[in-house]
Amino acid sequence: MSVAFTKEESAETASETQLPDRPISEHPNLVTADGLKALERQLAEAQAALEAAAGIDDVNEKRRQSALPLRDARYLTERVRTAQVIDPPTSHDVVAFGSTVTFERDDGRVQTYRIVGEDEADPKAGTISFVAPVAQLLMGKAVGDVAVMSGRELEIIKIA
The missing domain is CATH 1.10.287 (Helix Hairpins)
Known part of the structure; x- marks a missing residue:
């Protein structure tokens, strides 16, 4: 040889094993x-x-x-x-980082998510990132408030 x-x-083996960095938000x-x-x-x-x-x-x-x-x-x-x-919210008056929010969609579906950091978000486990569009839409809103996303209404029914 x-x-x-x-x-x-x-060299080929080395290039195959040097992975690009994971993107930082x-x-x-x-x-x-x-x-x-x-x-x-x-x-x-x-x-x-x-x-x-x-x-x-x-x-x-x-x-x-x-x-x-x-x-x-x-x-x-x-x-x-x-x-x-970020410390857990001390009030459940409005949706904030760390809040668990339950909302009803206009099609009758009820969903509950906790708003967390990007690396800890797992929608299947009930957590979404604070930068997710639905989280951005809900943050600052109170129980009874209605938000509109893509023409669909989301009504906040509980904040914990």
Whole structure:
């Protein structure tokens, strides 16, 4: 095997294992206290995966095993560094960051979401990001207020 072929193969392998950075949002990094704990836990998991990969003897396999946790560690380090913990709302008069809001759509569907930071949002689990269009629409509104989104009405029926 020629040295040129070996170097080319290594270069290809390296380029396959250098993942681009995860994009960082332009919005303030608002988080709940639980959201910060989750970010710190995920960072610790990424660092543990990097440590495990460091013990692999084969250089190419080490690169492959390190790629994802390295990218995640860079992202999570920045997100933990810039996190701004927002205390839970002290009032349930209006929808705010950290509020759990229940609203009824004009088609009769009732939905409940807690408004949280971008990294902790999971609509299937009942949380949405404060920058999500529906969250932006509902924030600052009170029970009984109606918001219109894409021609559809959403009436706030509960804030907790």
